[in-house]
Amino acid sequence: MDAKVHPAIAVLVIALAILAIVVWTWGSGQAKEIGGPAGLLTDPSGNLYIQMGNQLLEHDPDGLFLERHDLARLGVGNVIGAIGFFSNGDVLLRRGTDSRSLSDKVRAYLRHTNQNTLTPDVAETGLYRCSLGSTECTPFGSPPVDFKATFGLFIDWQADDVYVSDTTRHVLRKYAADGFPLAGPAGGFRFPNQLLLDDGQLLVADTNHHRIGVIDPATTKFGNELSSIDVVPAEARRAKRTWPSHLARIGDDFWVNNMRATMSEGAIYIFDSDWRFSRAVTLPAGADPVAVQPFNGEVLISDWDNDRVHRVSVAGHVLGDFRSPGLAALVGQAVGERRRYQALAWLGVGLFVLVVVVLLIKIMTSTRQQSI
Secondary structure (H helix, E strand, O other): OOOOOOHHHHHHHHHHHHHHHHHHHHHHHHHHHOOOOOOEEEOOOOOEEEEEOOEEEEEOOOOOEEEEEEHHHHOEOOOOOOOEEOOOOOEEEEEEOOOOOHHHHHHHHOOOOOOOOOOOOOOOOEEEEEOOOOOOEEEOOOOOOOOOOOOEEEEEOOOOEEEEEEHHHOEEEEEOOOOOEEEEEEOOOOOEEEEEEEOOEEEEEEHHHOEEEEEOOOHHHOOOEEEEEEOOOHHHHHOOOOEEEEEEEEOOEEEEEEEOOOOOOOEEEEEOOOOOEEEEOOOOOOOOEEEEEEEOOEEEEEEOOOOEEEEEOOOOOEEEEOOOHHHHHHHHHHHHHHHHHHHHHHHHHHHHHHHHHHHHHHHHHHHHHHHO
16 A cells, blocks of 8 residues: 655655765765875985875985974965975975866866866965975966966976976976976877976876876977887786876886876886886785885885885885874874764765665554554
8 A cells, every 4th residue: 555755754854865965975075085195205405205185294314204394384275286396495386275176177087178277266376486494485487377286296406497297288388496487388198197307308107198208308399209108017907007197216217106097006017227117016905006206225105095105125125114203193183084074974874874764664654554
């Protein structure tokens, strides 16, 4: 026999179900956004910086923790893209929050070209040159420049020339230390990521072309392709890790992080000086490597999903974790925040289950009453 549910109850149930889904989606999304260590970089004095969330953790050349830099003091709402140091220790980064709309992110996911303007949408946002000590910042370029999604950045400390991967526009650019454009945009790339100036050549992780591009860095010839290197060996192809994102020069070798199509769950592949594949680094199971950085006679690899920075020998053998009281404290804070958001997400699940149970009880009660 059909059971009839009061319209008001039906509306309430639907509203609660929608609320439960919203809470689950929001809580899960917020928890996922709180990732582990991401960027690894050094300054001209040899100090190491680990970027995690909106923080830079500074260590001396021996790995001793020195200071935690809260980038919010520089006007950085969210770290988006790469960070680089100038020869005097100033840092180049993007100020402001994530101004990309949902449609911008959908277009990027669909591999469409970014059509937004290069100028900031809001004052005090965009690329800035800042001092970590004084927290004073000046706009990079006149007018200021805002890429919103620059995931590759290299500063040549000899001249302080700035090389930029304008990732979602699929081009490279070259600037002077004050932001004056020297060359570019240079096209022919597909989601270019990390850049490395090595032996007079500019190497670019040309992610969606599954290769490393070798580019002429000279201003008058900027963007001319000198060669193209296949960095997807057979074992990487079998594992569907075909998307190079980060690279580093380690002694005579090149180390490349090839990710999967989700831009996660990558693996580190080592090539010799002639770019012949040598071996892969055997990281712990479930590793999600991001950046690769030579440091203090070893190699550091950040692990986004597992809240770790791996220490690896130059031969490719894992030595353990990079230990730092500053990193341990920040990871503990992040884990606590992540668990709170996950608890809220499960609260959404519980609410949804409760809604279903209430609805079933109501239907069963109505059915029983009608059968009497």
